[in-house]
Amino acid sequence: MASEAEGQWVLMATGQSPTNIAVIKYWGKRDEALILPVNDSISVTLDPDHLSATTTVAVSPAFSSDRMWLNGKEISLSGGRFQSCLREIRKRACDFEDEKKGIKIKKEDWEKLHVHIASYNNFPTAAGLASSAAGFACLVFTLGKLMNVKEDYGELSSIARQGSGSACRSIYGGFVKWCMGKKDDGSDSIAVQLADEAHWKDLVIIIAVVSSKQKETSSTSGMRDSVETSPLLQYRAQTVVPSRVLKMEEAIKNHDFESFAKLTCADSNQFHAVCLDTSPPIFYMNDTSHRIISLVEKWNQSEGSPQVAYTFDAGPNAVLIARNRKTAALLLQKLLYYFPPQDKDLSSYLVGDKSILSDAEL
Ligand code: ADP
Ligand code: DP6
Ligand code: CO
Numbered sequence: 045m046a047s048e049a050e051g052q053w054v055l056m057a058t059g060q061s062p063t064n065i066a067v068i069k070y071w072g073k074r075d076e077a078l079i080l081p082v083n084d085s086i087s088v089t090l091d092p093d094h095l096s097a098t099t100t101v102a103v104s105p106a107f108s109s110d111r112m113w114l115n116g117k118e119i120s121l122s123g124g125r126f127q128s129c130l131r132e133i134r135k136r137a138c139d140f141e142d143e144k145k146g147i148k149i150k151k152e153d154w155e156k157l158h159v160h161i162a163s164y165n166n167f168p169t170a171a172g173l174a175s176s177a178a179g180f181a182c183l184v185f186t187l188g189k190l191m192n193v194k195e196d197y198g199e200l201s202s203i204a205r206q207g208s209g210s211a212c213r214s215i216y217g218g219f220v221k222w223c224m225g226k227k228d229d230g231s232d233s234i235a236v237q238l239a240d241e242a243h244w245k246d247l248v249i250i251i252a253v254v255s256s257k258q259k260e261t262s263s264t265s266g267m268r269d270s271v272e273t274s275p276l277l278q279y280r281a282q283t284v285v286p287s288r289v290l291k292m293e294e295a296i297k298n299h300d301f302e303s304f305a306k307l308t309c310a311d312s313n314q315f316h317a318v319c320l321d322t323s324p325p326i327f328y329m330n331d332t333s334h335r336i337i338s339l340v341e342k343w344n345q346s347e348g349s350p351q352v353a354y355t356f357d358a359g360p361n362a363v364l365i366a367r368n369r370k371t372a373a374l375l376l377q378k379l380l381y382y383f384p385p386q387d388k389d390l391s392s393y394l395v396g397d398k399s400i401l402s403d404a405e406l
Contacts, residue, residue, distance in 0.1 A: 053147055054104040054309075059186035061099075061177040062092040063167070064213045067201045067251075067308040067355060068292050069315040070222060072271045077124065078230040079209045082271070083285040085178045086238070086292050087213045090249060090363075097178035099163040099186045107158035114163050114179075121161075121286045128206040130159070131186050136199075137191035154191050168256035172328060172349035172359015174214075176263065180207030184386055201235035208317060210263075217241040219296050221289070244299050248372035252379060255359040262356045266319065269331075276321040280314055290331050294319075302365045305350035308342075308365065312355040319358075330360045332383070339382055340364065 070085035090096075110130065112121050121127070137154035141147070144237075149157070163182065169175040184204040188195070197215050205212035211234075213220040218240040225233030261269075271278045288307055294302035319326040333356055344350045352375055353365040366372035 046129055052104060052106045052144060054102050054106070055147065055149075055190065056100060056102040057186050057190035058098065058100040058236065059182050059189060060092050060096050061096040061178050061182035061214050062090045062212065062217070063097075063174040064220065065174060065355060065357065066091040066213075067206040067353075067365075068210050068285060068289055068311050068323065069357075071267050071315050071318060072277050073209070073267065074224075075230065076268070077364075078233075079125075079205050080233050081209055081222065081224045082277070082281040084289045084298075085210075085213070086289060087210070087220050087222075088218060088247075088249070089214060089217045089241075092167075095167045095173060095178065095251070096176070097163055097165050097182040098181075099161060099182040101186050101190050101339070102160045103154075103157040103190065103327060104160075105137065105157065107160055110158050110160075112161040112163070113269055114275050115169060117166060118331075125207045126183075128181065129187070129203055132203040132206065133184060133191055133193055134185040135245070136188075136193045136195055136252050138194055140192045156398075157269050159187070159190075167254050168253070170258040170262065171256050172259055172357045173251070174210055176208035176356055177210035177214045180204050180211035183190070184208060185215065196238070198234045202230065202233065205230070205235075206234060208263075219245055221293070238293060238296055246299075246368045248369055250364045250372060250375060250379075252336060252364060252383075254330065254336075254362065254363040258335070259328065259359050261326050261328075261358070268320070268327075269324075270305075270318050270322040273323040276314075279320045280318060284314065285311075302349055303367070305344070305367075306351035308353040308355050309350075318326065328358050329356055333360045333362060335382070336364075336379075338360045339378060344377065 056224060064087040066085050066087040068086040070081045072082040074080050074082050105190050110121050114180055114216050114324045129358050134154050137151060139151050140149040167173055181204045184200055188200060201212040201215040203213055209379055212235040217238040219238040227370050285330055291303060292307050319328055337354055340352050340354050350369055351371045358390050364375060366375050
């Protein structure tokens with residue numbers, strides 16, 4: 045979109061990106077600047093209605109510096125991650141022309157034009173629900189749209205990765221794998237889609253919001269401490285994750301819920317074990333998180349096979365994946381029984397899959 049006012053113009057683009065929740069976790073970098081991980085990871089991209097970032101980017105000759113507002117508050121763009129994304133997108137910008145508005149931007153002109161960015165998350169920011177994933181995927185995607193970037197999604201994922209590792213997976217919907225890559229320059233550390241949104245439509249995802257407060261330890265600093273101090277992290281990355289990734293790919297391909305659930309829960313628990321193995325230890329889950337795990341484990345045991353998988357990112361909020369809609373309804377009933385609204389252990393439930401069922405605010 046472009047508009048002219050007294051010889052000045054503003055060119056804008058808006059995009060929306062959902063967050064993603066890892067079922068095989070990324071935790072640990074082998075290169076901090078390029079954001080290269082110590083292991084592959086696999087995630088499910090959520091539907092955008094409840095968990096997404098919406099970002100508008102604008103360029104104009106009237107802007108004198110790059111600026112950004114997150115959820116209505118101005119934030120600094122001086123950090124290396126924002127600079128990397130801006131630099132990599134500007135490098136790939138192409139000629140743009142809008143004859144009607146009389147706007148012509150040459151490839152090399154993009155370097156001189158400043159951007160203003162406004163982004164909103166429709167879910168808690170920095171609370172362990174992967175806002176950095178939705179945020180940086182959206183930023184890169186929308187900047188690319190504005191600057192007429194023609195790279196494929198693999199290349200965009202590698203740029204989003206330089207904003208936040210988990211963001212590379214939010215470039216795609218469905219089930220996504222981030223291949224750690226082998227090269228030192230990170231060019232092969234990209235995300236690939238394992239299966240699209242239409243695959244495994246039975247699954248229903250319920251997010252139990254235990255706390256929407258900003259976490260005390262960011263993912264970035266938490267995983268840095270784990271890499272430096274946790275012996276379990278090295279064992280996990282080298283010995284456990286490679287075979288788990290293969291098994292998870294098979295489970296997803298075959299709609300094998302039993303394997304999917306066992307691997308998902310085991311990987312979440314090992315990730316939080318690595319956090320405990322870190323010095324000083326990091327506690328992302330709290331008592332309510334632990335009670336949710338017990339509820340699911342007991343239920344799965346009593347049924348003889350898994351009905352629900354749980355996974356927790358770097359925060360106390362539970363992501364629960366039910367094998368179908370009937371199970372999801374039962375799960376909601378159980379949650380409401382064990383966590384009655386008046387107790388305020390859970391602040392809300394967000395229910396959905398790739399198409400939302402309902403939103404049950406308590
Ligand atoms: P989370 O668990 O929510 O991903 P992180 O600690 O990994 O928490 O990342 C939070 C950081 O991600 C924020 O401080 C901010 O820098 C960045 N971020 C969050 N939302 C956005 C957004 N919409 N656009 C750009 N950056 C964002
Ligand atoms: C627990 O991608 O937020 O959510 O790369 O430093 O920005 P940075 O970290 P981030 O870490 C995500 C960790 C996780 C697991 C995952 O999403 O795979
Ligand atoms: Co994050």
